[in-house]
Amino acid sequence: MNPGFIGIGHMGEPMAANLLRGGIALTVWNRTPGRCDALAALGATVAPSVDALFAQCDIAMLMLIDSAAIDAVLGRGTPAFARRVAGRTVVNLGTTSPAYSQALGREIAEAGGRYAEAPVSGSRVPAERGELVGMLAGDADTFDAIRPLLRPLCTRVFECGAVPGALRMKLAANHYLVGTVAVLAETVHAASCAGIDLALLRDVxxxxxxASAVSRTKLDKLVRGDFSPQAAIRDVATIAELVLAECERGGGDTPLIRRSAALFRRAAQSGHGDADMAAVIRAFARDES
Structure with a gap:
């Protein structure tokens, strides 16, 4: 097994670090090369180019921000695509639409490669602790190759059948997360307007x-006004739109996620995109509906 990791960002950096600490030899690459420095200090091999990583690795793990970034890294739609993916397993750790993932998997298979989804649930702190929850979709042979790479990252990994089963499951989990944080922010906003002691409300x-790990973490941020990012508004707003689109595809009546997605979008458009998702409370001050 010779894995590579592409996407050394807010989540990718601690995930790659845990693979290295777990004794897995890892080749890394990022479009901003300086972000690989800390991983190099842990023993990672830094590939000079994305082509070099694919040439050296038989498994490519992608933790990229969106489908456009994945297409760019893989060279999708160009002759580079088949050269990069043929004979290799591509693992999508990020969150995209299920339809995109299914189409990508089909194209990788046609080019002679293998594809799996392994999106994770959790933010920066669980990523640092190796306490993410993984969801895995693909074929059984691919599962066997990927499971050892997920162990240093996740406390639990759930098999979700064929692609795009893992991303559908991830969006269902995010549906609950987005709604939970939105109503928690609304609760704090309403309590503040009513003159309630927010610190006491937090304790209650x-x-x-x-109470849950999410509610305790986000409620503490809301009470203290500390919006340093664990999961940024901009990313959550994007995921909320993916959740909403998947709900619409399924035909369910989902007014709460529609409203929650609008609040996260408003918060992002109001200049809070880099703040933690708890900063969705900023959207309520402008809410006149």
């Missing part, structure tokens, strides 16, 4: 049956 909710 943290002690009650509704």
């Amino acid at each position: 909710l943290d002690a009650g049956p509704m």
Whole structure:
């Protein structure tokens, strides 16, 4: 097994670091080369180009921001695509639409490669701790190759059948996350308007049956006004739109995610895109509907 990791960003850097700490020899590449320096210090081999990484690796793990970035890295639609993916397994760790992933998997197979989805649930802190939750879709042989690479990253990995089963599951999980944080922010906004002691409200909710790791973390951020990013508004707004599109494809009646997606979009458009998703509370101050 000779894996490569592409996409050394907010989530990719700690994930790649955990692979290295888990004793996995890793080749890395990023479009901004300086982001690989810390991984090189941990023992990673830094490929000089994306073509060099594909030439050296039989598995390419992609933690990229969106489908456009994936297409650019793979050279999709160009002669470079087949050269890069033929004979290799491409693993998509990020979040895209299920339809995009399914089409990409088909094209990789036609070019002589293999494809799997392995999106993860969790933000920066769980990524640093190796406590993400993984979802895996593909064929059984591909599962066997990928499972050892997910162990240093995830506490649990759930098999979700064929592509795009893992991304559909990831978006369903994000549906719940986006709605949870939106209603938590609304609760704090309403409580603040009513003059309620927010620190005391935090203690009450943290002690009650509704508390979770997400609610405790985001509620603390809301009370303290600390919006340093764990999962940034800009990324969450994009994922919320993917969730909404998948709901519309399925035909379900989903007014809450529609409203939540609008709030995250508003927060991003209001200049809070780099802040943590708890900063969706900024959207309520402008909400007149």
